[in-house]
Amino acid sequence: MPLSNSKVADDGSSAQPQREGQAMVDSLTKVVACYRHLASCIGGSTDSTSLRQELRQTREHAQTLAVSCRNHLTARLRDKTLSEEDRKETELQWVAFSSCLELFHADMCKVYHMGSCFSVAKKSAMVQTGLQGGATEVAARALSMPNLQEQNGEQTASMEGLDQSQLEQEIAQVDRTLEDMEMKVNVLRWTVEAKGPQYADPVSVDSASLALLSGDEEGGFCDRSQMFVLLMLCGVALVAVVLSVCVVYLA
Amino acid sequence: MTIKLIRDHGQHYRPRMACLQKLEAMVLEMQSGVKSSEQKLNITSIPHVITGEDILAWIANHMKVDTQEARTMGTMLVAYGFIYPLQDHKRLILKPDGSLYRFQTPYFWPAQKWKVDDTDYAIYLAKRNIRKKGSLDVYEQENYNKLHKWLNYKWDFIVMQAKEQYRAGKERNKADRVVFDCQERAFWIVHRPPPRTHSAMDYGVDRLIDPNVEEKKTFDYYKRIIIFTQQAIMRPKVKSTVSLGALVKFMTTYKGHDPFLAPCLPSNPWQTDDDTYWELNMRSVETPTKMRVERWSFSFFELLSDPRGRADFKVFLKKEFSGENLAFWEAAEEMKWGAASSINEQAQTIFKTFLAPGAPRWINIDGRTMGLTVKGLEHPHRYVLDAAQTHIFMLMKKDTFYRYLKSPVYKDMQKKSLSPAPHTFTDSQLEQNARNRKPGIDPIIIWQQEEEERAKAAAAAGPIDIKKLMASKLDRK
Numbered sequence: 027m028p029l030s031n032s033k034v035a036d037d038g039s040s041a042q043p044q045r046e047g048q049a050m051v052d053s054l055t056k057v058v059a060c061y062r063h064l065a066s067c068i069g070g071s072t073d074s075t076s077l078r079q080e081l082r083q084t085r086e087h088a089q090t091l092a093v094s095c096r097n098h099l100t101a102r103l104r105d106k107t108l109s110e111e112d113r114k115e116t117e118l119q120w121v122a123f124s125s126c127l128e129l130f131h132a133d134m135c136k137v138y139h140m141g142s143c144f145s146v147a148k149k150s151a152m153v154q155t156g157l158q159g160g161a162t163e164v165a166a167r168a169l170s171m172p173n174l175q176e177q178n179g180e181q182t183a184s185m186e187g188l189d190q191s192q193l194e195q196e197i198a199q200v201d202r203t204l205e206d207m208e209m210k211v212n213v214l215r216w217t218v219e220a221k222g223p224q225y226a227d228p229v230s231v232d233s234a235s236l237a238l239l240s241g242d243e244e245g246g247f248c249d250r251s252q253m254f255v256l257l258m259l260c261g262v263a264l265v266a267v268v269l270s271v272c273v274v275y276l277a
Numbered sequence: 278m279t280i281k282l283i284r285d286h287g288q289h290y291r292p293r294m295a296c297l298q299k300l301e302a303m304v305l306e307m308q309s310g311v312k313s314s315e316q317k318l319n320i321t322s323i324p325h326v327i328t329g330e331d332i333l334a335w336i337a338n339h340m341k342v343d344t345q346e347a348r349t350m351g352t353m354l355v356a357y358g359f360i361y362p363l364q365d366h367k368r369l370i371l372k373p374d375g376s377l378y379r380f381q382t383p384y385f386w387p388a389q390k391w392k393v394d395d396t397d398y399a400i401y402l403a404k405r406n407i408r409k410k411g412s413l414d415v416y417e418q419e420n421y422n423k424l425h426k427w428l429n430y431k432w433d434f435i436v437m438q439a440k441e442q443y444r445a446g447k448e449r450n451k452a453d454r455v456v457f458d459c460q461e462r463a464f465w466i467v468h469r470p471p472p473r474t475h476s477a478m479d480y481g482v483d484r485l486i487d488p489n490v491e492e493k494k495t496f497d498y499y500k501r502i503i504i505f506t507q508q509a510i511m512r513p514k515v516k517s518t519v520s521l522g523a524l525v526k527f528m529t530t531y532k533g534h535d536p537f538l539a540p541c542l543p544s545n546p547w548q549t550d551d552d553t554y555w556e557l558n559m560r561s562v563e564t565p566t567k568m569r570v571e572r573w574s575f576s577f578f579e580l581l582s583d584p585r586g587r588a589d590f591k592v593f594l595k596k597e598f599s600g601e602n603l604a605f606w607e608a609a610e611e612m613k614w615g616a617a618s619s620i621n622e623q624a625q626t627i628f629k630t631f632l633a634p635g636a637p638r639w640i641n642i643d644g645r646t647m648g649l650t651v652k653g654l655e656h657p658h659r660y661v662l663d664a665a666q667t668h669i670f671m672l673m674k675k676d677t678f679y680r681y682l683k684s685p686v687y688k689d690m691q692k693k694s695l696s697p698a699p700h701t702f703t704d705s706q707l708e709q710n711a712r713n714r715k716p717g718i719d720p721i722i723i724w725q726q727e728e729e730e731r732a733k734a735a736a737a738a739g740p741i742d743i744k745k746l747m748a749s750k751l752d753r754k
Contacts, residue, residue: 052437059441063449066457069383071325122434125396129438132391139390140383154308154325155382156316156456163448220432224425225406 044112047102047119050095053170054123057088058130060168063161065133069144070155078146080165081137082189087169088130089196095123096203103211117213118221124207131200138193145186288483294389297357303339304359304380311335316363316377321452326363326379329372348373356477357387361463367471379456385464387478390489393468396431399424401465403439416472530575534568542568544700550710551700552717560584560723561730567696574682577674581606593686599677601638602669605631609662617659624657632665642668 061084067077102108102116144152283289316326329351337347351371354360355378362369363377371378402421405412413421425432446454470476492498533539546552557566565585573580573589580586587603594600608631612623631640632651642650646664653661681687702710 055434055437056441056445059438060445062442063445063457066382066384066460118433121430122437125431125434126438129396132394135391136384136388139388144383150309151305152308153304153380153383154313155460156323156325156379157382157453158324159450159453161449164445167445167448215430218430220429222433222436224422224432225403225410 043098043102044115047095047098047116050091050098051119051122051126054088054091054095054126057084057091057168058126058133060084060164061088061130062133063164064168065137065140067157067161068137068140070153070157072157072160073144073146073149073152074160075146077161078141078186078189080161082192084165084168085134085193085196089199092123092127092130092200092203096207099123100211103213114218117218120211120213121215121218124204127200127204127207131197131204134193134197134200138190138197141186141190141193147186286485288485290484290487291389291392292480292484293488294387294480296353297387297389300354300357300359301386304354306339307332307335308380310339318455321455323452323456326377327360329374329376329378332360332371332378333373344373353477356467358464358467358477359386361459361466363459366459366463367466367474369466369474369477379459381463382460385460387467393478395424395428396435398465398469399428399431399435400439400442401461403436404443407439407443414471420469534572540699542566542699543697544702549700549702549707550714551702553697553700555717557695557697561588561726564693564695565690567691567694570691570694573687577670577678580678580681589686589690590681593681593684594677596686597677597680601631601640602673602677604638605640606666606669606673609666612662613659620657620659624654624661627662628654640665640669641672 061081064077064081064084067073068081099116099120103113103120108116311327311331313325313327315322315324332351332354333344333347336342336350337344340347340350342350348371351360352369355362355371356369358369359381360371360378361381362372363379365376398420402413402417402424405417406421428435446457449457467476468478486492536545541554543553543557544551546554556562558569562585569583569585573583573586580590591600591603594603605627608623608627612620612627615623628651630636630638632647632654633639642665646668650662650665
């Protein structure tokens with residue numbers, strides 16, 4: 027039937043930009059998540075020039091992603107020839123994109139505020155939060171690079187000031203983008219329905235940090251008993267091995 | 278995807294929270310002052326752990342206060358979330374022993390400018406669920422379900438973001454992951470408190486104006502300030518000795534009657550589930566309690582506002598044949614609080630009964646007030662009788678009220694009134710009371726009873742025709 031054939035053909039060609047949009051939104055989500063982790067280290071014991079640089083790089087990457095995502099999605103939504111299903115999908119992506127942008131805006135405001143309070147030069151004024159390692163791996167994940175090049179060079183006060191003013195401009199830009207999005211694109215949020223499940227599946231049971239956290243409260247008691255059980259099992263295994271060797275020897 | 282451009286003239290701004298900046302400064306000073314040690318967990322050790330007693334000692338030393346005050350200050354620091362406890366993390370207090378605390382990272386400090394978002398809370402709960410299914414508390418589970426209903430359009434995004442944040446967190450080393458989890462958990466206990474606790478960041482109502490924005494000094498602004506200052510100058514002011522004296526007098530008079538300051542006799546029904554107190558103080562009870570009767574003597578307004586007191590006063594006035602004042606006052610109240618449709622008809626009745634020359638229950642008010650009221654009654658509205666009502670109220674208060682207090686009616690009432698003995702319930706009796714709780718009288722039945730009483734009173738207290746009264750006496754003769 028020519029009609030259904032053409033439909034299949036259409037789906038084949040329109041799935042491509044759909045998947046593109048989804049991929050862009052996914053990568054933006056990833057970058058925003060990493061930015062949040064980086065932002066939570068500011069002002070703490072691991073705050074340093076490299077952290078600020080990582081923040082800047084992540085932010086710039088997120089901005090470029092956001093611009094391209096917005097252009098793609100606005101073009102898709104303005105397209106009148108979109109089918110009903112495709113439009114629903116695009117609207118979902120649009121909601122995800124704008125929520126991402128809002129989170130990013132909030133994080134940027136916080137980083138700006140804290141950056142002006144905590145200058146990297148005065149290391150003694152930082153809060154002792156108990157963090158030890160840097161967040162370089164998180165930044166690497168955000169920028170999708172296997173390892174970040176070490177950017178050396180002391181960040182002087184003027185460079186920091188430059189960074190802050192740039193951040194201010196970018197915050198204003200994202201603000202304008204959000205306003206434009208709300209006014210100009212007509213996506214009715216009460217018609218958008220989520221497709222996914224209510225509970226996210228556990229990605230992988232992280233027993234190590236769980237044990238650490240529960241040990242936090244109850245002290246080392248539980249872990250000591252676990253160690254004892256482990257030792258017992260090892261002892262039993264050893265005895266079994268020795269017995270089998272004896273049997274083999276005697277037999 | 279939240280609505281940012283709300284242009285109605287409603288209240289959308291958080292109030293000033295000046296204490297937060299002061300606490301931030303204090304926390305920054307604490308960094309060098311308080312001794313920090315390491316926390317050992319299995320194989321890793323996490324630095325920058327402080328004990329409660331060290332914090333207490335530092336605060337007492339730095340602010341030069343005694344231990345009790347320092348403890349309160351420390352609890353405030355913990356309650357706002359600048360320091361979080363490592364053991365017993367749901368109770369945000371400062372324990373003055375060796376319990377361990379840690380500083381919160383500035384990202385999670387409480388701020389006045391940014392409202393804590395429900396989206397973030399949903400992401401946090403989803404992350405907790407991803408880490409271990411079913412690790413949410415009951416109240417967190419409820420919140421999660423509610424958020425799933427309200428934020429349904431964003432739910433895919435929330436789940437995706439939670440997964441990404443979880444994966445990004447896995448990139449860090451183990452100790453840092455534990456610290457970050459503790460920090461986030463402490464943040465959300467402050468801002469979404471568990472049930473039966475309260476959050477230090479509760480602030481009541483939102484404000485109309487943004488306190489962070491300086492108001493532009495335009496022409497309109499200065500005009501408004503000028504009008505405000507002019508009115509302030511013209512306002513009559515009371516000397517503080519006078520107003521404070523009035524406050525002291527009020528407090529000494531009502532000290533014994535305040536439900537917070539004095540125990541309620543026989544027992545507080547909310548605490549002991551025994552409703553004797555309510556039954557003894559109903560509207561139409563035969564013998565009121567001593568406290569109630571004492572309260573009538575405080576002021577005329579108290580007497581009139583208590584329905585039992587008003588009934589007693591009516592009995593006294595009937596004996597004195599001066600019931601028309603109170604009747605007029607009640608009629609005026611009814612018009613003030615009644616339905617708008619009945620105002621015209623009520624105005625006519627009141628005029629005929631009380632104000633017309635030669636009326637059966639003519640009230641004695643001065644000529645000027647009478648003239649104003651009669652003129653106003655041509656176009657009656659709710660408050661036409663206000664001037665006359667105030668005049669009558671003052672008349673009754675200055676004259677009749679004091680006679681009432683000295684009268685045998687009141688003295689009899691004082692003697693008759695009961696003073697119930699306080700209940701002493703044992704625990705088992707309290708439990709039995711709780712089990713025997715029954716619903717009280719239906720308010721509809723109470724309303725019907727009141728309507729019947731009112732009808733009877735209206736029929737009985739009709740215009741006391743002197744002629745008829747004398748006629749009946751003559752008849753007997």
